[in-house]
Amino acid sequence: MLKIQLEEASKRFQYEWIFKNLSLELSSGHSLAVTGSNGSGKSTLLKCLSGAIPISSGKISYSIENQSISETDWFSYLSIAAPYMEVPEEFSLQELLDFHFRFKKPLDNINTAEIIKVLYLEEHSQKLVGQFSSGMKQRVKLGLALFSDVPLIFLDEPTSNLDKKGIAWYQEMISQYARDRVMVICSNEPREYEFCEQIIALEDYK
Numbered sequence: 001m002l003k004i005q006l007e008e009a010s011k012r013f014q015y016e017w018i019f020k021n022l023s024l025e026l027s028s029g030h031s032l033a034v035t036g037s038n039g040s041g042k043s044t045l046l047k048c049l050s051g052a053i054p055i056s057s058g059k060i061s062y063s064i065e066n067q068s069i070s071e072t073d074w075f076s077y078l079s080i081a082a083p084y085m086e087v088p089e090e091f092s093l094q095e096l097l098d099f100h101f102r103f104k105k106p107l108d109n110i111n112t113a114e115i116i117k118v119l120y121l122e123e124h125s126q127k128l129v130g131q132f133s134s135g136m137k138q139r140v141k142l143g144l145a146l147f148s149d150v151p152l153i154f155l156d157e158p159t160s161n162l163d164k165k166g167i168a169w170y171q172e173m174i175s176q177y178a179r180d181r182v183m184v185i186c187s188n189e190p191r192e193y194e195f196c197e198q199i200i201a202l203e204d205y206k
């Protein structure tokens with residue numbers, strides 16, 4: 001079981017505190033929603049949690065079966081879908097999936113043809129990702145994250161650019177693929193995080 005612990009974690013940029021004294025624990029099968037207005041620090045917290053940027057004080061630790069995981073290895077336990085993360089646009093969808101899953105193992109029993117079908121992009125598998133619509137790209141990002149065989153998934157604004165059908169698809173994906181994992185959702189849209197048991201508002205940590 002994966003466990004992530006935050007002990008009085010705080011982050012500031014120059015003199016601006018983004019969050020202060022945030023303590024919480026996450027473990028497999030439990031999900032966290034991080035809410036807050038624009039600029040409140042949701043994406044910054046997600047970057048700190050993933051080890052992409054350091055916190056200013058306090059502690060974040062990962063452990064699996066009570067064995068501590070070095071911060072330099074955190075990346076191998078997680079996947080992220082976020083608006084600020086680009087997908088390589090010069091690949092076709094098929095090439096992108098083949099490339100991605102050379103580095104991150106796909107979930108058991110699923111191959112790229114099946115993933116393309118679940119993403120409802122069968123007609124577009126040979127098209128360059130750079131020519132995809134924003135909603136198609138968003139489904140690809142979510143698919144890359146959710147179909148990677150990792151115990152920790154970070155989703156930042158997961159239904160941005162998705163239409164009604166895409167939103168229903170996201171909710172179905174969550175019901176099938178979030179179980180047994182740690183999910184962290186940064187969002188202000190209840191439809192994106194209503195399955196989460198823990199909800200924090202970043203405004204409470206200023």
Ligand SMILES: Nc1ncnc2c1ncn2[C@@H]1O[C@H](COP(=O)(O)OP(=O)(O)OP(=O)(O)O)[C@@H](O)[C@H]1O
Nearest residue numbers: 013014016018036037038039040041042043044045
């Ligand atoms: N590298 C940086 N250097 C200085 N300030 C930064 C940096 N990155 C983010 N900030 C500041 O941190 C604050 C939080 O930004 P962040 O992107 O985390 O907010 P957010 O809650 O994700 O916003 P949104 O809902 O608009 O996506 C903002 O004031 C932003 O300007």
